Amino acid sequence: MNNIFRTKPIESLIAETKGKDSLKKALGPLELTMLGVGAIIGTGIFVLTGVAAAKYSGPALILSFIVSGLACAFAALCYAEFASTVPVAGSAYTYSYAALGEFWAWIIGWDLILEYMVAIGAVAVGWSAYAVNLLGAVGINLPKAITSSPLEGGIVNLPAVLIILVITYLLVSGVEQSSKVNNIIVAIKLIVILLFIVLAVGHVKPANWHPFMPFGWGGVFSGAAIVFFAYIGFDAVSTAAEEVKNPQKDLPKGIVLSLLLCTALYIIVSAILTGVVPYLQFKDTAAPVAFALKQIGINWGSALVSVGAICGITSVLLVMMFGQTRIFFAMSRDGLLPKVFGQVHHKFKTPVKSTLLVGIVTMVIAGFIPIGDLAELTNIGTLAAFIIVSIGVVVLRYRRPDIKRGFKCPGAPITPAISVIFCAILIFMLPNITKIRFVVWFLLGIIVYFAYSKNHSTMNNDSSETAE
Template sequence: MNLFRTKSIEDMRAMAKNSGMVKNLGAMDLILLGIGCVIGTGIFVLTGVAAAKYAGPAVMISFIISGLACAFAGLAYAEFASIVPSSGSAYTYTYASLGEFIAFLVGWNLILEYTVTSSAVASGWSGYVVGLLKSAGIELPHAFTLVPADGGIVNIPAILITMFLSLLLIRGTQESAKLNKILVFIKLVAVFIFLALAGPKVNPVNWEPFMPFGFSGIASGAAIVFFAYIGFDAVATSAEECRNPSRDLPIGIIGSLLVCTVLYVVVAGVLTGVVPYTELNNPEPVAFALRYIGYNIGSALVAVGAIAGITTVLLVLLYGQARIFFAMSRDGMVPAKVCKIHSRYKTPYLVTILGAILVSLIAGFAPIGLIAEMANIGTLSAFLIAAIGVLVLRFTKPDLPRSFKCPLIYLVSPLAVISCGYLMYNLPFDTWVRFFVWCAIGIFVYFSYSYKHSAIADHDEN
């Protein structure tokens, strides 16, 4: 069996050029797409949780460590994107460099990442909206806002927002990009309102002790807050809808990553500077911090910004999920019928609908709990493999045209592997167990279906 057959880069380029999707995204659209997915749940929720439970005020260092791991992987992504401007991000890159079997596992884990993360974010959106309505005197029945494990029947708001955004994505990426721009502006305003109000109230005493859980706490915090960064991968999934992907994708990936890292570190510093880290383990730490220092109106404004922020995260995650499904179905890894392009809207509507149903079922009926950590390990494994793949291509195909070349590739690639591997090592044991179970299911699917139906299968082989 030829498990490591690779897909022709020339064929990938031709397929991307003739995909049927409208190419209307520019570099600024991609930067905003990345910010739309990265600045959201992480900055409005994870900063407080990571500080209270893992790193204390040193959560700033946790964000820097995670940001560096993403930066190393992002440089590898950017070079791959300039070589293979095709939907599928790390899945497609691995198919071109390391072979089909490894690529399938990468894609399988990316599907897990996007589906689980989308479900968690949809549930978070529901919680924020229900809480905001409650503060306005409108209390929705628990039966229709909580999952059965939490005492309800179904989380209807989570299902509704997922379906609404999926319909918007079917209508077209340009329309979705316009909504994303508006919501990104609103949430960035909310972040700057927080910094303007809370910044002058920072008390350095709250940063003591700076490392209450030691360096191991910082490392564990970095592994947890990595969840906040996974959105930059979604930029790479937009390749076939870019006007000039070889130039714009590297700008979008690296630009959004730089902006988001700076914002995360600054917000984490201000947050732990105005509120003792021990009090930040709550679902709305940024709004809580403003109430803590007496800015109730500012708190309400930030809560609205948080809802806008979480909406953009869900929008981009659903977008990325559909593009991963699309790329895999086109290659025969999953049934090819689902990769149809809508005749009017020129979007992959069937995979968008399928993904929305899957996310809605999980968000509406299942408790998320620790499973959200699986998104981290799946993404980290994809980043690690992509970093290896870009180095392999430097040896196997050194003459490929590269409009962007990763600087210091023989240093950056190993650093990406080491940093992503280190963060994976620091994830809980239960997460590893679930990860191996998911991979085992994927291996069964590959050998029972995908290998035989692969678009590049050699039907003459024994």
């Protein structure tokens, strides 16, 4: 059984990025930072703020964002060290392979598959809600049958399916083209967020902030566990490591700076949102920012915010799907998933087959599952990944002190330990049904590993592996 904990040498991982099935290095510091902002700012502000305020935090949503932001800040420092040390596609999966061994790498890779698949579905559902809202504002009312999942009284959420189809096509065409589109839509959504702040701040009524914590500290932490979904973008940034021109310098900057900027915007927007509209009114809307402007009579602003939200959420979809395909690519290249998904198209230099698989599966998820279940499942997957990455930083420092690190997590091992504690608390605060679903997925992953992945691993033919 020892060979299931064999680690993959960092030198071997980096060597694989230079073969015929390697990805094109096309991303500089600007593109990387925009990827970070593109992934982080979107569904958290435009969709989940309403869900979390109405059901969990109330006006104390501000505190929920601060708690989640702190948890992510400590985890982000751990990710930054790994990204600068192991600049290879796969994010936490690859880091775990280098530090903890194949079995833990498989578990976290399996976990990331769940995280990204359901995240893409949740974001697409949020995109659909804003698209339907915008069409309604100009007199085009789509029937519920094609805008809601069967569990919400519809047949299929068709807009959510169609946007994933478009993103899939874009990702197949190449990382440079995808990055250019992302830069444009990130700029649009930042302008729209600033516009919302300017339009709504004058309509804040302090009375709407009372009671500030209607659900107590338990509600604050439960809300933090839900809005944690809003922060998972920097995880997606690290999946681009293999396609960054200077990953040792640019990845840590992109991860940390994008997180700081986005946290500040989350806090400001959530404060204004709950100050403009009583938190309970957000209970039945998946488009809270546009809803808030409509409630105070700024209908043109509501329509404009919907346009910006659609652009913003599109960029989140783009980066999330990008991240998922790169994780599939890395796991397939290692033989833990069928090798066919590790192939790179000779012309586009993208993992086309992985991209098509992700597109098809997420279209089904987005079309037929409600957003609440999706967000909660994504959060527990992300939190588990953060815990393993934080532990992996400490382990790799012990096992490979000789490896050059472009960035070192300050305060280690205390900082990684704080990250583990924060994330464990947030997992504990998630609904029990979410934990049960996650355990079922975890057990299924163990079955798949021993039935397929262990026997097909490329490490079986690699004499350089290390078993510890």
